[in-house]
Amino acid sequence: MNQTTQVKLLRSAIILGLTLLVCGHIVLAVTFASDDIGHQGFILGAALSAFGVVLSLPTKIYLTLLLMEHEEKTNPNFTRSADGQASRGVSVAHIRTATEEDAARLSDLARQTFIDTFAADNSEENMRLHCDATYSEALQLVEIKDPNRLTLLATHEWHLIGFVQLRWGHTPDCVEAKSAGELQRLYVDKNWHGKGVAQDLMQAAITAMQRKGNDVIWLGVWEHNPRAIAFYKKKGFVEVGSHVFPLGNDPQRDIIMMKSLVERTSE
Secondary structure, eight states, X not given: OOHHHHHHHXXXXXXXXXXXXXXXXXXXXXXXXXXXXXXXXXHHHHHHHHHHHHHHHHHXXXXXXXXXXXXXXXXXXXXXXXXXXXXXXXXXXXXXXXOGGGHHHHHHHHHHHHHHHHGGGSOHHXXXXXXXXXXXXXXXXXXXXXXXXXXXXXXXXXXXXXXXXXXXXXXXXXXXXXXXXXXXXXXXXXXXXXXXXXXXXXXHHHHHHHHTTOSEEEEEEETTOHHHHHHHHHTTOEEEEEEEEEETTEEEEEEEEEEEOSOOOOO
């Protein structure tokens, strides 16, 4: 039996278990409301409810573990966030390296998260120009294949919920480093804000930079994005300069922030 068939059967078992649980509760409700059904009705309702719980709950857990096992086997760069697991129980976000097959979904998520973040403060035309020039499926495919870039995805049960993109090869003059890497983009689906996904992606980005031998990670963030600026400051980034970020036809000011990846030792 292949894994797709297993998943379908497990989901069917969960639905059946929940159906039995509901039926059991209905029988119990009718039993308590009627004097004619009596002891047998109570036993039937309790049995249906118990069987529903026994069938659905372990099956749900097994299905989750099966999906996690598939993720781990098919993605060699798969990692599991201990922090995410602690805050979200069995349902955790997984971080993995993007593949060429992810280009279309990544393009859709990148467009949507950018629009959700900046549409209220920018013109529709400039948003459209930027998204078309930056987040097309074709360009995402090129960036995924680029050896000087790394795209990491956050997934939940095969759903794409966030991403971070790293880039090497250019460092602004205001960033003092022997070997620096850029955190070019970090976005999370708005439905997953506040659930630790951004922290997981940030830690994965830092780990990737350290493995590459970088001593500094830097980024540019729009000066009118206080939420992002506060997040980066909390993660240890400091402001060191600025540069122009063209959003469509609007030249905007981005704050350049950096964080040292070298642990300081006390003398």
